[in-house]
Amino acid sequence: MSVRVVFDESHGEQVSNFNCRGISYILEKLKIISFRLISGPITVDKIINEDILFLGAPTEKFLDFEINTLEYFVSKGKYLIIICPMPIPINFTLNDLTIKFGIKFNHNVVQDKKHNLNGAMYFPIIRQFQRDLFTNGVKELIYSGCSLKQFTPGVKILAKADEHAEPPSAPVIMTSKSGRVICIGGYTLFQDDKRYGIKAKNNIRFVANIFRTIIQQRDQKPKEPTPAKMRKPKSIDPKKAKKHFEQLTNDTLNVLKKLLNEIDKLFDEILKLIESQKFSLAEETLQLRYSKLKNTIEGNYRALMEELDYITDRIKANIDFPAVVKEFSDQVLVMESDALSKLDMIRFNLSNRIKNEKLRSQHR
Numbered sequence: 001m002s003v004r005v006v007f008d009e010s011h012g013e014q015v016s017n018f019n020c021r022g023i024s025y026i027l028e029k030l031k032i033i034s035f036r037l038i039s040g041p042i043t044v045d046k047i048i049n050e051d052i053l054f055l056g057a058p059t060e061k062f063l064d065f066e067i068n069t070l071e072y073f074v075s076k077g078k079y080l081i082i083i084c085p086m087p088i089p090i091n092f093t094l095n096d097l098t099i100k101f102g103i104k105f106n107h108n109v110v111q112d113k114k115h116n117l118n119g120a121m122y123f124p125i126i127r128q129f130q131r132d133l134f135t136n137g138v139k140e141l142i143y144s145g146c147s148l149k150q151f152t153p154g155v156k157i158l159a160k161a162d163e164h165a166e167p168p169s170a171p172v173i174m175t176s177k178s179g180r181v182i183c184i185g186g187y188t189l190f191q192d193d194k195r196y197g198i199k200a201k202n203n204i205r206f207v208a209n210i211f212r213t214i215i216q217q218r219d220q221k222p223k224e225p226t227p228a229k230m231r232k233p234k235s236i237d238p239k240k241a242k243k244h245f246e247q248l249t250n251d252t253l254n255v256l257k258k259l260l261n262e263i264d265k266l267f268d269e270i271l272k273l274i275e276s277q278k279f280s281l282a283e284e285t286l287q288l289r290y291s292k293l294k295n296t297i298e299g300n301y302r303a304l305m306e307e308l309d310y311i312t313d314r315i316k317a318n319i320d321f322p323a324v325v326k327e328f329s330d331q332v333l334v335m336e337s338d339a340l341s342k343l344d345m346i347r348f349n350l351s352n353r354i355k356n357e358k359l360r361s362q363h364r
Helices: 021-029 062-076 096-099 203-219 236-275 279-314 321-362
Strands: 004-008 031-037 050-056 079-082 103-105 121-127 148-150 157-161 171-174 181-184
Touching: 004 171, 021 203, 062 079, 062 096, 062 279, 062 321, 079 096, 079 203, 096 181, 103 171, 103 181, 148 171, 236 279, 236 321
Parallel strands: 004 031, 004 050, 050 079, 079 181
Antiparallel strands: 103 148, 157 171, 171 181
């Protein structure tokens, strides 16, 4: 079965196979089927049947539930390629996604005055590579972009700048989740420009390696458990599955409604603290309750998706069930998005209120 890749174009991406002929050429040679995701938001039903999601330097914000969806996508063994936009937008939020996988894009530009493209220090030649399938046969890359930072032990540095570069020995390409998440700090190596793009140095080999490695990893047959441990789950009737999932959705929606009320209560509680001029307590309470509410809201959707996995593994073949899932899960996603937006708005307004009232009290 052919590998399927979807290129997101709903977040102002700067790169896709539809504006980079070199990528299209590689996909054609490797017999990878490609699609475009033009209209957002990114939801489970739009991407779950694809093998790879390509985020080609997005410049617009991802919603919180979209980030949850992408986490879920990777957790199902899928692949996520994330390219950092350049220049980095002022309201840069891509790290809200990458931090989930232990990686962060730094707000800088890697420079190398010694090894670069024809004296252009912002186009360093990358020559330091970790031995890996992704870097097989790659000796030099023409790069332009930021450096990356590692946050968790499971992250692997694939390539970094020379020690005399600025920043010195800066990582520029990383993978996470056993190679299922690939992060690159700049998009120029995918472009069609002969000087610094996909045809420069070993850029095309590296890009081809990304997709070739994913094909190899996807096609590897997983180790089968011993017969003694194999237990076939009891099948479930599609009608019962639909009713069960509908009930789960309603329960989740009811929880979200209660959380919306909790957000209103938080607003009133912090206002009372501000009126009492307990500014430090107001700040601490706001931060603590915000984090707790945010985690609870996001956790509801994850729990629903985990239960969906369990049902899907047991359900008898039924072509209508995916439509049912979309109908119900979309209701949850919309309410989750509303709750998170309301929570963010209240935190922003209350934080400004605390700051302003504190200044007023100091000048009285």
